[in-house]
Amino acid sequence: MRRATELRRLLRNVNARAWSLQCNGHGPAAHLQLGWTEHLPQGPSTSNRASLNTSTASAAEPANQQKVAPSIDKKEAEKFAALASQWWDPAGPFAPLHRFNPARCKFIRDATCAMQGLDYQQGEPLAGLHVLDVGCGGGILSESMARLGAQVHGIDITEENTRVASQHAALDPLLQSRIRYECTPVEALAGAEIQGTSHLDAAAQRPEHEQQGQQQGQQQQQQQEEQPPPQLYNLVLASEVLEHVKRPDRFCGTLAKLAAPGGTVIISTLNRTPASFALGIVGAEYITRVVPRGTHQWDRFITPEELVIMASEAGLTLSHMAGIQLQPRMPGSFALTDDTSVNYIAAFYKP
Structure with missing residues (x-):
C-alpha cells in the first residue's frame, strides 16, 4: 500500500511539472507531445513484487554460471548472438527495431x-x-x-x-570518432562483483564453510575498495x-550508479498486459x-508501476513517460502516445 501511494505521488508530481512546462512555455515540453500518465496499469500482486527482489539463478545451473554478472541470462545472450x-538487414529480424528507432530517439532527445x-x-x-548505451546490440541506437x-x-x-556494431560504425568517420564499443557486462563498469562468491551464494553455503566464505568476502571487499570509481x-x-x-x-x-548527479536514465521496455501478449508475441x-x-x-x-518502483529504490525520480505505438494509418511506423499498454519509455532523474 505504501508503495502504491508513493507511486501515485510521483506520478502527480510528473503530471504537474509537465503541465507547468506546457503552460509557461519553458523547454521543449510542448514539442514532446508525451503521454503524461495519470493512471498506470495495475501493478503486480505482493507475491509478484517479491519475486522481482528475490529471484536468483536456477539451482540447476552449474556453479560457474552463477558467478557471472547477475543481470546476464545466458540463453538470452546466445539468442541474440x-x-x-x-x-543492419532492413528486411531482417531487427527490421521492427529500425522502424521503432525514430520514435524512441525523439523521446530521448526531447526528454534529455x-x-x-x-x-x-x-x-x-x-x-x-x-x-552509455547498455545492451547496444548492433549499434542502432548508439x-x-x-x-x-x-x-x-x-x-x-x-x-x-x-563486432558488428564496430564494423558498421567504421563505415562513417564521424560515427567512428564518436562511438566506442565494448563487450562487457554493465556491472563491470560500475565496479560491481561479477565473479567469485556472491552474497546470495554465500547465504546458501553450509555452516562448515562459513569461515571460508567470510574470508572470501573480506578479500572481495578489499579488491572492490581498491578499484577506481566508475566513470559516470x-x-x-x-x-x-x-x-x-535477470534481476531487473x-x-x-x-x-543509476553509472549516471552522473543531475544525469538522466532512460529505459524502454514492454508492459505486461493482455495487449502486449496479443501484439508483442502472438502478432x-x-x-x-x-x-x-x-x-x-x-x-x-515489466509494468510501468514495477519500473517506477525499481527505479525509485535505486534513487531515481520519474520525470517523463510515454507509450510507443504502431500507427494504423502509417503501416510500420511508430509514434509517441499516451497509451503505455504495449511498448513504453520512461526518463528518470538522478539527483
Missing part, C-alpha cells in the same frame, strides 16, 4: 533536453554529453545518439554484437533490454513473424 550478422536544459532544436542537441552530437560508449555482453555518464540508456535480463531490480540499480512472433519466435517471454515483461 545467433542473430548478430542481421542487425528538457531535463538538462538543452536546446532540442540545435543540429546536435546532445553535443558535449557522454552517453549511432543515432552519436549523430545527435553525443560521445557514446556502447556495451553489450555478446562479442558478436559489438550524463545519459544512461537501456532500450529493449530490461525484459531480457539490480540492473536498474547499476544503471509479432506467430502471425506476421516480423520478430523471431521466442524473442520475448511475456512473464518477463
Whole structure:
C-alpha cells in the first residue's frame, strides 16, 4: 500500500511539472507531445513484487554460471548472438527495431533536453554529453545518439554484437570518432562483483564453510575498495533490454550508479498486459513473424508501476513517460502516445 501511494505521488508530481512546462512555455515540453500518465496499469500482486527482489539463478545451473554478472541470462545472450550478422538487414529480424528507432530517439532527445536544459532544436542537441548505451546490440541506437552530437560508449555482453556494431560504425568517420564499443557486462563498469562468491551464494553455503566464505568476502571487499570509481555518464540508456535480463531490480540499480548527479536514465521496455501478449508475441512472433519466435517471454515483461518502483529504490525520480505505438494509418511506423499498454519509455532523474 505504501508503495502504491508513493507511486501515485510521483506520478502527480510528473503530471504537474509537465503541465507547468506546457503552460509557461519553458523547454521543449510542448514539442514532446508525451503521454503524461495519470493512471498506470495495475501493478503486480505482493507475491509478484517479491519475486522481482528475490529471484536468483536456477539451482540447476552449474556453479560457474552463477558467478557471472547477475543481470546476464545466458540463453538470452546466445539468442541474440545467433542473430548478430542481421542487425543492419532492413528486411531482417531487427527490421521492427529500425522502424521503432525514430520514435524512441525523439523521446530521448526531447526528454534529455528538457531535463538538462538543452536546446532540442540545435543540429546536435546532445553535443558535449557522454552517453552509455547498455545492451547496444548492433549499434542502432548508439549511432543515432552519436549523430545527435553525443560521445557514446556502447556495451553489450555478446562479442558478436559489438563486432558488428564496430564494423558498421567504421563505415562513417564521424560515427567512428564518436562511438566506442565494448563487450562487457554493465556491472563491470560500475565496479560491481561479477565473479567469485556472491552474497546470495554465500547465504546458501553450509555452516562448515562459513569461515571460508567470510574470508572470501573480506578479500572481495578489499579488491572492490581498491578499484577506481566508475566513470559516470550524463545519459544512461537501456532500450529493449530490461525484459531480457535477470534481476531487473539490480540492473536498474547499476544503471543509476553509472549516471552522473543531475544525469538522466532512460529505459524502454514492454508492459505486461493482455495487449502486449496479443501484439508483442502472438502478432509479432506467430502471425506476421516480423520478430523471431521466442524473442520475448511475456512473464518477463515489466509494468510501468514495477519500473517506477525499481527505479525509485535505486534513487531515481520519474520525470517523463510515454507509450510507443504502431500507427494504423502509417503501416510500420511508430509514434509517441499516451497509451503505455504495449511498448513504453520512461526518463528518470538522478539527483
